[in-house]
Amino acid sequence: MKEKLIQRYNAAERINHWIVAVCFMLLAISGLAFFYPAFFWLTGVFGTPQLARIIHPFVGVLMFLAFLRQFFRYWHHNLIDKEDVKWMKSVGQVMKGNEVGDIGRYNGGQKAMFWAMCGCLLLLICTGVIAWRPYFALYFPIPLIRLALLVHAASALALIASIIVHVYAALWVQGTIRAMVEGVVSHAWAKKHHPRWYREMTEKKP
Amino acid sequence: MALQSLDIQRRSATPTATPQARGPEEVAKLIDVTTCIGCKACQVACSEWNDLREEVGINHGVYDNPIDLSAEAWTVMRFTEHEEGDKLEWLIRKDGCMHCSEPGCLKACPSPGAIIQYKNGIVDFHEENCIGCGYCISGCPFNVPRINKVDNKAYKCSLCSDRVAVGQEPACVKTCPTGAIQFGSKEDMKELASTRITDLKSRGYENAGLYDPEGVGGTHVMYVLHHADRPELYANLPKDPAISTTVKLWKGVLKPLATLGIAAAGLFGFFHYITVGPNRPDEDHEEEVRS
Numbered sequence: 001m002k003e004k005l006i007q008r009y010n011a012a013e014r015i016n017h018w019i020v021a022v023c024f025m026l027l028a029i030s031g032l033a034f035f036y037p038a039f040f041w042l043t044g045v046f047g048t049p050q051l052a053r054i055i056h057p058f059v060g061v062l063m064f065l066a067f068l069r070q071f072f073r074y075w076h077h078n079l080i081d082k083e084d085v086k087w088m089k090s091v092g093q094v095m096k097g098n099e100v101g102d103i104g105r106y107n108g109g110q111k112a113m114f115w116a117m118c119g120c121l122l123l124l125i126c127t128g129v130i131a132w133r134p135y136f137a138l139y140f141p142i143p144l145i146r147l148a149l150l151v152h153a154a155s156a157l158a159l160i161a162s163i164i165v166h167v168y169a170a171l172w173v174q175g176t177i178r179a180m181v182e183g184v185v186s187h188a189w190a191k192k193h194h195p196r197w198y199r200e201m202t203e204k205k206p
Numbered sequence: 207m208a209l210q211s212l213d214i215q216r217r218s219a220t221p222t223a224t225p226q227a228r229g230p231e232e233v234a235k236l237i238d239v240t241t242c243i244g245c246k247a248c249q250v251a252c253s254e255w256n257d258l259r260e261e262v263g264i265n266h267g268v269y270d271n272p273i274d275l276s277a278e279a280w281t282v283m284r285f286t287e288h289e290e291g292d293k294l295e296w297l298i299r300k301d302g303c304m305h306c307s308e309p310g311c312l313k314a315c316p317s318p319g320a321i322i323q324y325k326n327g328i329v330d331f332h333e334e335n336c337i338g339c340g341y342c343i344s345g346c347p348f349n350v351p352r353i354n355k356v357d358n359k360a361y362k363c364s365l366c367s368d369r370v371a372v373g374q375e376p377a378c379v380k381t382c383p384t385g386a387i388q389f390g391s392k393e394d395m396k397e398l399a400s401t402r403i404t405d406l407k408s409r410g411y412e413n414a415g416l417y418d419p420e421g422v423g424g425t426h427v428m429y430v431l432h433h434a435d436r437p438e439l440y441a442n443l444p445k446d447p448a449i450s451t452t453v454k455l456w457k458g459v460l461k462p463l464a465t466l467g468i469a470a471a472g473l474f475g476f477f478h479y480i481t482v483g484p485n486r487p488d489e490d491h492e493e494e495v496r497s
Contacts, residue, residue: 034316034339036461037219043337049317050358053337095478097485133340134358146344146452153456157464161471168475173485188487 005184006201016069017180023063024163030056031156057132064125071118077105078115083196084108104196113166120159127152212371216323218315232327234392235365235376236399237300238430239440240406240414242386244269244283244298248378252281255366255377275301277354277361281378284441290433299429299440300378300387303350303363305329307423310449311362313457314345320360327392327426328367333359345457347422347447365426395428402430421448 009017026045030052033042043052083101087108090100094109101107106114130140130148137145170176175189190198214224253259260278263271269285281302288295309329312321320335321342331342331351338358342351351360366376374380375389388398399416406414415434418424429443437443 035464037221037316037318040219040316040318049335050337053339096482131340131344133338134353134355137340137343142344142349143450143452145340146450146456149341149344150452150456150460153460153464157460157467161467164468164471164475168471168478171484172475172479175487186487192487 004187006187006190006198007183008179008185008190009183011183013073014180014183016066016073019066020063020070023059023066024159026059027056027063028156028160028163031153032160035153035157057128060124060128064121067117067121074114075118078111080108080111084111088112099192099195102196103194104200105194107194109169113162113169116162117159117166120155120162123151123155124159127155212328212367213325214322215325215327216309216312217319218312218321219318228325230325232325232392233365233370233390233426234327234395235305235379235427236388236390236395236430237427238386238388238399238402239297239299240386240402240411240430240432241384242283242298242300243384244285244296245383246271246283247381247383248300248387249279249281249283251377251381252363253279255369256280256364275350275352275362277352277359280361280363286439286441288439295432297432297440299443301350301441303329303365303427304348304422304447305363305365305426306347307425308449310345310347310422310453311342311351311360312345313449314341314453316341324367326370328365328370329426330364330367331360331362333357333361336360345449345453347444347449392424392426399428399430406430406432417443419444419447421446 029042029045032039033045033049033052034040034056040049043049046052046055083103084107086101087094087103091109093100094107127148129136131137131145131152140148170180173189173193175186179185187198187202190201213228213230217224258278258280260272260276263273265271266273270282272279272282275282281300284299284301286297286299288297305328307327309321309323311331312323312329315321316339317335317337320332320337322330322332324330336359338353338360340351340353340360342360343349343353351362353360366374366378369376379387379389388395390398396416396418403414403416411432413435414430414432417429417431417434417437429437429440431437431440433439437445
């Protein structure tokens with residue numbers, strides 16, 4: 001019997017996602033190298049330490065632009081409603097694998113993750129530009145650059161921790177990775193994790 | 207510059223200890239602002255010895271020339287016209303790296319060995335390890351390091367560490383015609399300063415004193431000032447310099463906090479998976495869909 005599948009992400013969306021993901025990995029590795037002296041050797045991801053310093057911000061801009069595209073794709077799917085609040089309040093149950101609420105395309109956790117990423121990306125691009133040498137930093141006063149460096153590191157670390165949760169959630173909820181690799185999910189997956197979205201998708205195209 | 211015979215006290219971005227067995231004497235440069243005539247011989251000597259040639263700029267209408275420190279001008283004289291009562295005072299301060307005991311540049315630097323503090327107190331940039339991020343500029347409470355436009359690496363006064371290493375005084379000290387710049391052990395320089403301060407006080411400068419700010423653990427370039435109570439008169443010499451709280455948070459508490467956060471996220475995922483197990487669509491979901 002052929003498995004019934006629903007398209008969740010089209011090719012353009014998947015490419016967009018993986019551009020952001022690869023940029024993130026490169027930025028996180030080189031960024032951690034600049035943050036932790038013991039991990040300075042990770043600058044090797046871009047060849048040499050100085051090359052890492054030069055390339056990191058350009059990759060950052062690419063990630064921001066690619067993420068901006070994602071923002072305009074998904075923001076309207078991520079407005080938080082009553083079902084999401086219910087989900088967030090029962091997150092303990094959800095963690096045990098028991099779904100809560102009549103979830104649409106995204107659940108409360110995914111929506112919170114979306115907005116956390118948006119917040120981090122916005123902070124990262126602003127502070128990154130302020131601290132960017134030799135092009136922009138010289139136009140800003142030193143106390144502002146200090147603050148930018150602190151906020152840049154803090155928001156980057158918050159984003160790294162968030163992405164660990166994001167990746168884990170995708171691994172934990174089996175059948176999710178497929179949505180971002182092949183673009184499809186099974187009916188069973190949709191029905192269990194996103195029942196309202198499942199109904200919308202199946203009723204529209206019977 | 208690298209490869210010299212000075213013992214290392216501290217090394218940027220290096221959490222492990224440097225060799226500690228030997229403890230050479232701390233040195234210091236004493237700049238007596240009250241006997242400086244503003245001839246700029248020190249600027250020229252610095253440029254000569256360190257082979258630096260700042261671009262010839264324009265006249266800004268003041269004596270300061272060049273107008274600011276740069277990667278090719280490691281020391282500049284800053285001239286201030288100050289009215290004290292009905293008296294005009296021409297305050298001239300030779301600006302440059304202060305060689306702090308607690309160097310903000312070194313604390314901020316992410317590149318191992320790009321900034322070195324020698325046991326004698328000299329803080330030196332080793333440009334071959336510099337990646338050009340400019341964190342040292344943010345770390346410095348005195349606004350001293352400058353990035354060179356040609357190689358995008360940071361430069362500043364080395365206190366002629368290469369000369370000091372072979373028992374010579376820094377070039378600016380050697381050339382100063384009035385003896386306003388002196389060099390020796392930090393202890394000797396403090397003693398010399400105290401005789402100068404006694405003299406100044408006897409001549410009516412009640413607030414004469416030594417500038418060796420505690421906030422950065424003391425410095426290895428010290429000033430004798432006529433108005434030690436108001437160092438900001440001397441072209442904004444900071445009254446109580448210290449490494450900025452922002453930099454301390456960034457290079458201090460944020461690190462363990464971040465380690466904790468990232469480790470917590472990772473460990474949570476691991477233990478969650480091996481205890482709760484993966485979240486698969488239930489049998490009945492599969493059945494319903496199939497039917």
